[in-house]
Amino acid sequence: MDLRQIQLFDLLAEHCHYGRAATEAGIAQPALSQHILHLEHEVRCRLFERTASGAQVTGAGALLRDSARKTLAAVADLHSAAAGLRRSAAGVVRLGIPLEAQSGVVSTFVDALIARGFAVETETRFLTEEADAVRRRAVDAALIHLPAEVDGLRVTEPLAAVPLAVLLPVDDPHASLPSIGLADVVNREVVPLAGRPASAGEAVLTDEYRTAGLVTREDAERVRSYEQLLDAVAAGVGVAFAPAGLEQLMVRRDVAYVPLRDCDPARLVFAWHPDQHHLALGQLVTVARQLAASAMPGEGMDRAPVLAEVCAS
Amino acid sequence: MNVRQLEYFVNAAHEGSFARAAEIAHIGRAALSQQIRHLELELGVTLFERTAHSVELSRDGEILISGARQVLARRREFVEMARHVSEGRLGVVRVNEVSHGLGSLHDDVDRALFETLPHVEVRWSRTAWLDPFATLLSHAADICFIRRSDNAPPGVSIGRACLAEARLLAVSARNGLAALDDVAIDDLPAGLPILGCGVADRRGDLWGLWPLDLTAHRPTVSVPDSATLLTKVALDEGVGLVPQGFAADYRHPRVVYRTFLDAPASFLSPVRRNDDSDAAVRAVLEVIARTCSKRPDAGGQQWYAEARSPAGG
Numbered sequence: 171m172d173l174r175q176i177q178l179f180d181l182l183a184e185h186c187h188y189g190r191a192a193t194e195a196g197i198a199q200p201a202l203s204q205h206i207l208h209l210e211h212e213v214r215c216r217l218f219e220r221t222a223s224g225a226q227v228t229g230a231g232a233l234l235r236d237s238a239r240k241t242l243a244a245v246a247d248l249h250s251a252a253a254g255l256r257r258s259a260a261g262v263v264r265l266g267i268p269l270e271a272q273s274g275v276v277s278t279f280v281d282a283l284i285a286r287g288f289a290v291e292t293e294t295r296f297l298t299e300e301a302d303a304v305r306r307r308a309v310d311a312a313l314i315h316l317p318a319e320v321d322g323l324r325v326t327e328p329l330a331a332v333p334l335a336v337l338l339p340v341d342d343p344h345a346s347l348p349s350i351g352l353a354d355v356v357n358r359e360v361v362p363l364a365g366r367p368a369s370a371g372e373a374v375l376t377d378e379y380r381t382a383g384l385v386t387r388e389d390a391e392r393v394r395s396y397e398q399l400l401d402a403v404a405a406g407v408g409v410a411f412a413p414a415g416l417e418q419l420m421v422r423r424d425v426a427y428v429p430l431r432d433c434d435p436a437r438l439v440f441a442w443h444p445d446q447h448h449l450a451l452g453q454l455v456t457v458a459r460q461l462a463a464s465a466m467p468g469e470g471m472d473r474a475p476v477l478a479e480v481c482a483s
Numbered sequence: 484m485n486v487r488q489l490e491y492f493v494n495a496a497h498e499g500s501f502a503r504a505a506e507i508a509h510i511g512r513a514a515l516s517q518q519i520r521h522l523e524l525e526l527g528v529t530l531f532e533r534t535a536h537s538v539e540l541s542r543d544g545e546i547l548i549s550g551a552r553q554v555l556a557r558r559r560e561f562v563e564m565a566r567h568v569s570e571g572r573l574g575v576v577r578v579n580e581v582s583h584g585l586g587s588l589h590d591d592v593d594r595a596l597f598e599t600l601p602h603v604e605v606r607w608s609r610t611a612w613l614d615p616f617a618t619l620l621s622h623a624a625d626i627c628f629i630r631r632s633d634n635a636p637p638g639v640s641i642g643r644a645c646l647a648e649a650r651l652l653a654v655s656a657r658n659g660l661a662a663l664d665d666v667a668i669d670d671l672p673a674g675l676p677i678l679g680c681g682v683a684d685r686r687g688d689l690w691g692l693w694p695l696d697l698t699a700h701r702p703t704v705s706v707p708d709s710a711t712l713l714t715k716v717a718l719d720e721g722v723g724l725v726p727q728g729f730a731a732d733y734r735h736p737r738v739v740y741r742t743f744l745d746a747p748a749s750f751l752s753p754v755r756r757n758d759d760s761d762a763a764v765r766a767v768l769e770v771i772a773r774t775c776s777k778r779p780d781a782g783g784q785q786w787y788a789e790a791r792s793p794a795g796g
Contacts, residue, residue, distance in 0.1 A: 171561075171562065172486050173484060173485060173486060173554070173558065174485070176558070212565075213565035213566075213568065214565075214569035215565075215568055215569045228599055229598075229601070229602070229603070229766055230568045230569075230600075230602060232762075232765070232766035232769050233568050233600075233602065233603070233762045233763060234561065234564055234762070235762075236765060237557070237564045240557045241557040241560070241561050244550070244553040244556075244557040244558075245484065247553065248550035248551060248553070248554055249526070251550050252527060252528055252543075252547060253527075255547070256528060259528075447546050
């Protein structure tokens, strides 16, 4: 069985519908059916139950799906690595940057790279996916928020401190306060963020707060973007924590940003993959370290021991 | 990109020669060379430095070869897994019910598992309630069920509620309450404690869902297990608020069960270890979720959401 069949199997398992899966794969529906039948023949078991409305994955199909995903992830990794090498050869750097930090330290950083002759492509991701993008090498390097799950990545000292805000529905009694403490939102539910349990948002935004009595709602849909996060807050699913700078970019009448006063700010660090072979990496790290060295040790930056541990690893 | 191309890439690198790699693959040298060329075009990089006598991996080829090996390894695992599935050899999943079981859900799930997951051997067991986390973390079971609680320790995650059960009042036959058909919270004598497992540390499922703060209204006494609860109720030392399944399993000549008007339903959710990447465990969880969604009382999840929202309380 070839990679294409595994890919089609995964697509159909995801869509549970021949038509939609075929459209996404860019092939005709009968061709998709043929591929699936062929695969079923090859593995000698039924992977899908044909139903009136589409296709339901069987128990055997469910068992294989995990393995299919791992295979496809390896294919995607290989493509990302090749794309990185192409960028490297072309002198292009793809840099992940936080949505709310498009000014200030980020522009200093990007300007420094441009001055060194690199073409810089930037892309932004949701809080919980910043580190993962570096891990999967979808970007060559990134500025990401700590605390976050940075296992297997290299990170610098912080380049900047990022104050956090509590996001509340605008009609919440606390929404008009000038600032808010964790005690004000104790026993509130927090909008659950997508991503691995210990990834950025979850770590930044709940671990510390769980001790303060906040609970992550397990029954609500996990959000995967800032838009969804704001929607969920507006709909009263729960409160959320996010970088305060977001307020400038995502203005909504039904959501209030209230600065969080009694909690350490998040920290912006430069992160890269240890197996990253981009020719620009050495210079990127140099620029990042210079910026980190000149960063004013502001409020909350004195939590250095934790960070030093991260950096040493 | 296909499996053949990746195999040629890896073999040619290993042999240091297109000719020998072609021999291994039983194809012509030109055909192999062409396939590698296709792969290079797709990835947009040069994989081999070709000289008159030999070929050598290029710098990019050296970087990408581990990714290619990964894809081939994952795909081999997929094929292997498919073989296991088709031969009916796939792991054992140990599912631990709460002490009084899943009630009628057990039979539905068991039938669905038998029908859709014949390759997985599911072993059912039961333990005292409030132990599921320890049971999971000690690897004594792979899936447990818990009466809903938000205090999951690190390392386990609670799935969506799959079963909603009415809650009954367990009361001593000699208590005046036994004469009533249904009991409201205001009927409870002020001094009569409410008994529950884990009440003292507020871990019982009752507390996460309770629309009123019960502890503010009634004295509570923590008991270690179901049997103790039943004995204490029989001696009229207090009353219990128990799920229907409990009443079905635990009988005592001096204990009667009465409808309790003010208690929210009890919700049962599956729990698993976070690090569990076993496909069989996931497949079993999927079957459980699907079975629940087909039941007439599938409302479990909605009821749960309503019970938790302020409006529903």
